[in-house]
Amino acid sequence: GAGVSQSPSNKVTEKGKDVELRCDPISGHTALYWYRQSLGQGLEFLIYFQGNSAPDKSGLPSDRFSAERTGGSVSTLTIQRTQQEDSAVYLCASSLVKGSYNEQFFGPGTRLTVL
Amino acid sequence: QKEVEQNSGPLSVPEGAIASLNCTYSDRGSQSFFWYRQYSGKSPELIMFIYSNGDKEDGRFTAQLNKASQYVSLLIRDSQPSDSATYLCAVFSGGYNKLIFGAGTRLAVHP
Numbered sequence: 001g002a003g004v005s006q007s008p009s010n011k012v013t014e015k016g017k018d019v020e021l022r023c024d025p026i027s028g029h030t031a032l033y034w035y036r037q038s039l040g041q042g043l044e045f046l047i048y049f050q051g052n053s054a055p056d057k058s059g060l061p062s063d064r065f066s067a068e069r070t071g072g073s074v075s076t077l078t079i080q081r082t083q084q085e086d087s088a089v090y091l092c093a094s095s096l097v098k099g100s101y102n103e104q105f106f107g108p109g110t111r112l113t114v115l
Numbered sequence: 116q117k118e119v120e121q122n123s124g125p126l127s128v129p130e131g132a133i134a135s136l137n138c139t140y141s142d143r144g145s146q147s148f149f150w151y152r153q154y155s156g157k158s159p160e161l162i163m164f165i166y167s168n169g170d171k172e173d174g175r176f177t178a179q180l181n182k183a184s185q186y187v188s189l190l191i192r193d194s195q196p197s198d199s200a201t202y203l204c205a206v207f208s209g210g211y212n213k214l215i216f217g218a219g220t221r222l223a224v225h226p
Contacts, residue, residue: 033214042218043159043203056213091158095214102147102207104214106158 002026004107006092012113013082021077021110025094032075033104034067035091043091049075050097082114118142119206121217130226134191138204138217141185148180148187151203153219159203163189194224 005024013019025032034046045059049069060066064082069075079086089111095104119140128134136150147166151159165171165178165187177190187206191198204217 035216043216045213045216048213050212089158102214103149103161103164104205105161109158 004092004094004105006090006107006110008110009108010111010113012115014115015084016081018078018080019082019112021079021090021092021112023075023077023092023094023107025073025075025092026096026105027073029094029096029105030072031095031097031102031104032069033093033095034075034077035093036088037091037109038088046077046090079112082112084114087112087114117217118208118211118215119204119217121202121204121220123218124221125223126220127223127225128194130194130196130224132194132224134194134198134222134224136189136191136202136204136220136222137186138188138206139186140204140206140208140215142206142208142210142215143182143185144209145182145206146209147207148178149205149207149214150176150178150187150189151205151216153201153203155200191222194222196224196226198222199224 030051032049036044048056064080067077089109091109093104093106150163153159163178165180171178175192179188201219203219
């Protein structure tokens with residue numbers, strides 16, 4: 001498909017376990033964002049990758065959260081020692097950043113439930 | 116002051132009316148502005164973008180940008196119940212070099 005894909009679509013885990021969430025951006029998009037959205041809340045920025053620049057990690061809520069982007073394409077968000085407050089929908093978005101052109105397209109999200 | 120501010124709503128309008136959604140931003144150097152629609156349980160969907168001062172029309176949607184006053188708005192003409200959703204304003208901030216989202220305005224269009 002031509003859009004942003006994320007996997008898994010749903011993840012249920014036990015408190016204390018580690019989880020990995022995957023994002024496959026639109027081909028050729030240089031920028032990739034991770035957001036978190038709790039029920040009924042707005043988007044919470046987590047991390048931003050742009051080309052070969054160092055990622056902007058300013059939104060990561062704790063050191064249990066990390067993300068990497070391999071080869072400038074697929075990204076993995078890892079949450080270690082999950083807590084119940086980590087339960088949310090995790091959204092990935094990508095964009096082609098060219099001058100002021102930077103329309104961002106979202107994937108369908110991964111719904112994480114920590115029991 | 117938040118970088119991008121929106122009234123959380125809900126904004127309730129009757130079917131067929133014009134819905135007006137507003138957004139203000141703090142980074143005067145911002146250059147590109149976006150409106151996303153998010154239905155409950157779904158991911159945000161880009162519906163409009165605007166880069167220049169003035170109006171931009173696309174079907175029933177009009178985006179308005181006033182950089183001097185640092186606000187951007189979205190007008191939805193002939194509102195339909197299917198327009199009921201949360202509308203997110205997003206601004207590409209040169210200062211932060213990333214897209215900044217507002218918290219969203221919930222729109223309810225009643226028959």
